[in-house]
Amino acid sequence: MKLFNCPKCNHIIFFENESCEKCKSKLGYNYLINNFSIPDLASNLTYCFNYNHNSCNWVIDTSSNSKFCVACNLNRKIPNKADIDAFDKYKRLELAKHRLVYQLVQLKLPIDSKIVHEKGLAFDFLSENNDENKRTGHANGVVTIILKEADSVHRELLRKQMNEPYRTLLGHFRHEIGHYYWPLLFKENNIKKFRSLFGDERLDYGVALENHYKNGAKPNWNSEFISSYAASHPWEDWAETWAHYLHIMDTLETANYIGFSIKNKKNLVLNNRVLKFKNPYKIKNFKKIFEASISLTSAANSLNRSMGLPDIYPFVIPKPVYKKLEFIHNLLFNTNVNLT
Numbered sequence: 001m002k003l004f005n006c007p008k009c010n011h012i013i014f015f016e017n018e019s020c021e022k023c024k025s026k027l028g029y030n031y032l033i034n035n036f037s038i039p040d041l042a043s044n045l046t047y048c049f050n051y052n053h054n055s056c057n058w059v060i061d062t063s064s065n066s067k068f069c070v071a072c073n074l075n076r077k078i079p080n081k082a083d084i085d086a087f088d089k090y091k092r093l094e095l096a097k098h099r100l101v102y103q104l105v106q107l108k109l110p111i112d113s114k115i116v117h118e119k120g121l122a123f124d125f126l127s128e129n130n131d132e133n134k135r136t137g138h139a140n141g142v143v144t145i146i147l148k149e150a151d152s153v154h155r156e157l158l159r160k161q162m163n164e165p166y167r168t169l170l171g172h173f174r175h176e177i178g179h180y181y182w183p184l185l186f187k188e189n190n191i192k193k194f195r196s197l198f199g200d201e202r203l204d205y206g207v208a209l210e211n212h213y214k215n216g217a218k219p220n221w222n223s224e225f226i227s228s229y230a231a232s233h234p235w236e237d238w239a240e241t242w243a244h245y246l247h248i249m250d251t252l253e254t255a256n257y258i259g260f261s262i263k264n265k266k267n268l269v270l271n272n273r274v275l276k277f278k279n280p281y282k283i284k285n286f287k288k289i290f291e292a293s294i295s296l297t298s299a300a301n302s303l304n305r306s307m308g309l310p311d312i313y314p315f316v317i318p319k320p321v322y323k324k325l326e327f328i329h330n331l332l333f334n335t336n337v338n339l340t
Contacts, residue, residue, distance in 0.1 A: 001099065001253060001254050003257040006036065007036060009022050009023040016095065028057055028058055030045065041062075045060070045062065049072070054091060058070075073115070076122040076123060086147055100246075107281070110184070119141060121177075126145075127147050136176070138179035143173070149169060175239045178243060179239050182239075184337055185335065194327075197320075198237045201233075208233040212233075224320045241324045245325050256277045257279075275295050290326070300312045301314075
């Protein structure tokens with residue numbers, strides 16, 4: 001994630017800030033310039049309507065046809081604000097979703113609302129007693145997130161039950177959005193390469209998942225897949241690998257804007273020179289991105305261990321997974337994705 005600057009005094013601003021800590025100016029994120037602006041009549045900018053509910057800090061043009069920003073415009077169902085517990089969970093989910101939308105913009109991916117475009121995107125934030133859909137998942141452009149995912153205790157329980165070492169809110173969003181973009185990215189003219197890496201997606205999805213939950217992942221899955229769940233079906237392999245690609249890109253962008261660098265002459269994992277992280281969204285060669293990511297996560301894991309905490313990125317990337325990650329990067333770098 002990029003670090004920003006106050007347009008008035010140039011003080012550092014973080015993505016979720018609503019004001020400048022130094023000059024106290026009220027601020028909002030302006031995705032059109034990828035920076036913060038001061039919402040007032042002079043700038044023709046005002047806050048997204050959800051700012052009133054403490055769930056958004058983005059700005060919109062006062063002449064806009066919508067009272068919501070591009071991120072909030074994607075919402076189709078949210079809990080009633082009168083339900084304090086549910087709405088509090090929703091606000092935590094909204095923070096993660098805004099970070100996701102920020103990254104989709106950086107990747108130049110379409111984020112049209114399903115409300116105005118049949119093939120667009122929508123989010124439903126539902127409680128478990130909602131009869132329409134009780135599972136987190138994606139179907140026909142609608143990403144459903146169960147509010148209980150925002151409960152850290154519940155999420156930790158599921159993490160252990162499902163053996164998912166990186167079960168986070170943002171991770172959920174990144175996984176499910178991968179399912180949404182799959183049909184937009186793959187047509188008859190480029191599906192062959194996907195199948196050579198991920199497998200044939202025409203394999204019965206329901207049967208594959210039933211088999212996965214009944215019998216578990218195949219032996220030695222970690223030599224070919226990023227997670228055991230990725231081994232269940234090519235679509236899940238895609239979504240899991242896609243999510244990890246977004247993890248890599250976001251952490252490296254953060255390292256770039258912080259000015260993070262590494263120098264360790266005795267440890268080849270951390271490189272034999274001073275490594276200054278560059279903005280990954282501007283790098284075409286995925287090998288450079290991947291090598292930088294290995295250095296960054298190795299350093300971050302070591303810092304966590306110094307505090308007696310689990311690794312921040314507890315994954316080993318085998319060569320087949322590297323090839324999949326590289327494929328995703330090259331696909332996004334060279335493809336103009338649209339909804340037609």
